[in-house]
Amino acid sequence: MGDPQPTAFESETVPDRSAAPASGTADQRDRxxxxxGTESLDTPDPAAExxxxxxFIQDAVAxxxxxxxVVNMSGGLDSTVTAxxxxxxxxxxxxxxxxxxxxxxxxxxxxxxxxxxxxLGIDHDTVHLQPLFAQFGAVAPDRFDLHDEPIRSGNAIARxxxxxxxxxxxATNRLVCGxxxxxxxxxxxxxxxxxxxxxxxxxxxLYKTDxxxxxxxxxxxxxxxxxPPTAGFLPGQRDADDxxxxxxxxxxxxxxxxxxxxDAETVAERVATEADAETVAELLARHRATAHKxxxxxxxxxxxx
Numbered sequence: 001m002g003d004p005q006p007t008a009f010e011s012e013t014v015p016d017r018s019a020a021p022a023s024g025t026a027d028q029r030d031r032x033x034x035x036x037g038t039e040s041l042d043t044p045d046p047a048a049e050x051x052x053x054x055x056f057i058q059d060a061v062a063x064x065x066x067x068x069x070v071v072n073m074s075g076g077l078d079s080t081v082t083a084x085x086x087x088x089x090x091x092x093x094x095x096x097x098x099x100x101x102x103x104x105x106x107x108x109x110x111x112x113x114x115x116x117x118x119x120l121g122i123d124h125d126t127v128h129l130q131p132l133f134a135q136f137g138a139v140a141p142d143r144f145d146l147h148d149e150p151i152r153s154g155n156a157i158a159r160x161x162x163x164x165x166x167x168x169x170x171a172t173n174r175l176v177c178g179x180x181x182x183x184x185x186x187x188x189x190x191x192x193x194x195x196x197x198x199x200x201x202x203x204x205x206l207y208k209t210d211x212x213x214x215x216x217x218x219x220x221x222x223x224x225x226x227x228p229p230t231a232g233f234l235p236g237q238r239d240a241d242d243x244x245x246x247x248x249x250x251x252x253x254x255x256x257x258x259x260x261x262x263d264a265e266t267v268a269e270r271v272a273t274e275a276d277a278e279t280v281a282e283l284l285a286r287h288r289a290t291a292h293k294x295x296x297x298x299x300x301x302x303x304x305x
Contacts, residue, residue: 007084007088007218008083008085008087008088008092008120008121009084009220009221041252041255041256042255043209043210044206044210046210046213046214046217047217049206049214049217050088050218053202054088054089055089056200056202057069057085057089057090057177057200058089058090060175060199060200061089061090061094061175064199066173066174066175067094067172067173067174068090068093068094068095068096068172068174068175069086069094069095069096069174069176069177069200070096070097070165070169070172070174070175070176070177071086071096071097071177071179072097072098072099072100072161072195073097073099073116073117073124074106074109074179075099075109075111075112075113075116075224076227076229077208077211077212077220077224077225077227077229078179078180078181079113079179080113080116080224081203081211081214081215081218081220082177082178082179082203083095083097083116083117083122084120084218084220085202085218086177086202087120087121092120092121093123095120095122095123096122096123096124096172096174097117097122097123097124097125098124098127098161098164098165098168099113099114099117099126099127100126100127100128100129100160100161100164101126101128101129102129102130102157103130110126112223112224113126114126116224119221127164129157129161132160133156133157133160136156136160137156154191155191155192155194157194158191158194159191161195162176162193162194162195162197169199175199176197176198176199176200178195178198178199178200178201178202178204179198179201179203180195180196180201180203180204181203181204181206181207181208181210181211182203182204182205182206182207182210182254183207183208183209183247183250183251184208185204185294186254186258186287186294187243187250187283187287187290188286188287188293188294189239189242189243190293192293196293207251207254207255208250209248209251210251212225228240229247243286244282244283245279245283248274249271249274249275249279250283252270252274253267253271253275253280253283253284254283254287256270256271257280257287264284267280267284
């Protein structure tokens with residue numbers, strides 16, 4: 001083994017915001033024995049994933065004859081890890097960051113994203129979407145009012161963000177590099193044609209807890225890893241509240257049920273010390289109900305007469 005590979009963050013500094021309370025680090029429970037003590041869950045090696053994803057990004061960009069990638073940066077874990085890996089794969093001059101706040105809740109996250117983009121040495125722009133969102137709501141039919149409709153509004157904002165990302169990609173011959181992880185993908189915790197739309201998903205095969213471990217491998221600043229995951233649309237909103245459990249529990253449930261094919265009752269027995277049977281059932285019901293988000297649009301079979 002040679003010397004450790006330098007990371008995209010080593011050449012610059014970012015603000016120290018690590019005073020925020022930690023919400024967790026890399027999921028150690030996934031690496032420990034399960035409740036019955038007979039087996040351990042498999043988790044990917046962060047160093048190997050780093051190399052694998054770098055090669056994946058390089059190949060995807062080369063295959064498309066693109067000049068680089070566009071990354072929507074939120075200041076959170078997934079987008080920061082995605083941008084850092086893109087810089088390692090392509091070089092900072094081929095990665096462009098978009099920071100797209102839409103309300104006061106998103107302003108602190110936007111400042112973090114700007115500092116992270118500066119630290120990575122990538123070209124970036126901040127576009128405040130509130131005027132565009134307000135105009136969108138003003139011209140939409142009254143029957144589809146966005147006022148006091150957080151889910152409807154959040155989906156609309158996510159789609160506006162992706163529209164701006166594809167504008168940038170079209171203008172610069174780049175690919176839109178999505179930031180969705182496997183936990184979000186399997187639970188449908190994405191917006192169709194919003195953050196769920198992308199040309200490539202470098203983290204799409206990694207659970208959230210795997211992304212945390214990869215962030216440590218990449219020397220992502222601690223304040224990013226420690227941030228409570230949030231969509232950033234409403235004050236105090238947290239992914240764990242929306243999904244009904246923290247990601248360390250979610251990921252264990254999904255590894256057992258989706259990856260290993262165990263039934264809900266068996267999964268509930270395995271995670272009994274971490275979550276009750278109702279939580280397991282709700283997570284798996286959400287997985288089934290959001291299958292349409294993971295599939296291409298259906299079409300009639302065959303070609304007709």
